[in-house]
Amino acid sequence: MEGATVLALFLAVVSLLLVSPSESRLSLDYYQRTCPQFEKIIQETISNKQITSPTAAGATLRLFLHDCLANGCDASVLVSSTFFNKAERDADINLSLPGDGFDAIVRAKTALELACPNTVSCADILAVSTRDLVTMVGGPHYTVYYGRKDGRVSKASAIEGHLPKPTMSMSQIIEIFAAKGFSVREMVALSGAHTIGFSHCSEISNDIYNNSKFSQYDPQYNPRFASGLQRACGDYKKNPTLSVFNDIMTPNKFDNMYFQNLPKGLGVLKSDRGLYSDPRTRPFVEEFAADENKFFQAFAQAMQKLSLVGVQTGRKGEIRRRCDQIN
Known part of the structure; x- marks a missing residue:
């Protein structure tokens, strides 16, 4: 029995030695x-994208959140059907x-394939681009580790239950984040991503029109704000692309205004x-509304933690030649 234990231990050590550190972590x-x-190329590419398309930062951040929360940070959300x-x-x-989020990553991947073919994963590009864009629009800088591989599977059927929906109860949303190892405070900090970006009118139509009765809306809204949303979204049935900024005060600046807005309806x-x-x-809403530094620290820590969720390394994944196609 002792001999078998020694042999098992020996084989375990050998197997660890056979995997290089760069592959295993x-x-x-x-x-x-x-x-x-690699970092310089991404910085230049996404800077140009953000200058020409100011919504790119919010779009890429949302793309990253949707990728990592649903089965890990493996760029599977980028794959086309x-x-x-x-x-x-x-x-x-x-x-x-x-x-704009998809386009930002495609541009960075194209530039990197020219400089370093088949070397940098789409998952790493998405993680770094998100961090750099957040920083570019005024948000906190945080450390991103590299070495993620791209997932070989992307199925729409595997998404259900992994991503928070605007219509969910707070208990359901808390539960989704808790399942990924996030505290309530971390969840609220990550919700601060709504300080940039926009939502489509179709997502809020039931809240602002209340079954198509134009004058009725969710009573949690500030009345003047609800009226403004009704006017802005009035044509949403004919134009499904109609949208409104998540933070109407400073929509293109990463700050704590989102949290200051919430108590005001x-x-x-x-x-x-x-x-x-x-x-x-x-x-936590009140804490972050009162102190932007606390929000930035909590957001940076939560984003760094999120960037490590379900990461594939070594031979578990691949380096995609194109981000929208599995090799």
């Missing part, structure tokens, strides 16, 4: 030898993901308003 210098200009497979991006909840989505009305989340 993430690191800050993962591309130091294979693509040293085929005749044989309905991919994640075509799940109902992902149909509203803005095109200026939360666009039902889930936004729920953060202030629920006694479990309200203290």
Whole structure:
């Protein structure tokens, strides 16, 4: 029995030695030898994208959140559907993901394939691009480790129950984040991503029109704000692309204004308003509204934690040649 235990221990040690550190875990210098200009290329590419399309930061941040919360940070949300497979991006909840986020990653991937072919994963590009865009619009800088591989599977049917929906109760949303290892405070901090970006009018139509009765709306709304939303979204049935900013005060700046808006009834989505009305989340809304530095610290820590969820390394994944296709 002892001999078998020694042999098992020996085999375990050998197997660990056979896997190089760069393959088995993430690191800050993962591309130091294979693509040293990797960060610079991404920075230049996404800077140009943000300048020409100011909604790119919010779009990419949302793309990253939807990727990591649903089965891990493996860039599976970027994969296009085929005749044989309905991919994640075509799940109902992902149909509203803005095109600017996808385009930002495609541009960065194209530039990196020219400089360092078949080297940098789409998952790493998405993680770094998100961080850099958040920083570019005034948000906190945080450390991103590299070495993620791209997932080989992307199925719309695997999304259900992994992503929070605006219509969910706060208990359901808390439960989704808790299942990924996030505290209520971390969940509220990540909700602060709504300080940039927009929501489609179709997502709030039931709240602002109340079964098509134009004068009725969710009483949690500030009345003047609700009237403004009704006017802005009046043509949403004919124009499904109509949208409104999640933070009407400073829509293109990453700050804590989103949290300052909530006590005033200026939360666009039902889930936004729920953060202030629920006694479990309200203290954190008030904390972040009162102190932007606390919000930035909590957001940065939560984003770094999120970027490590379900990461694939080594031979578990692949480096996609195109982000929208599995090799």
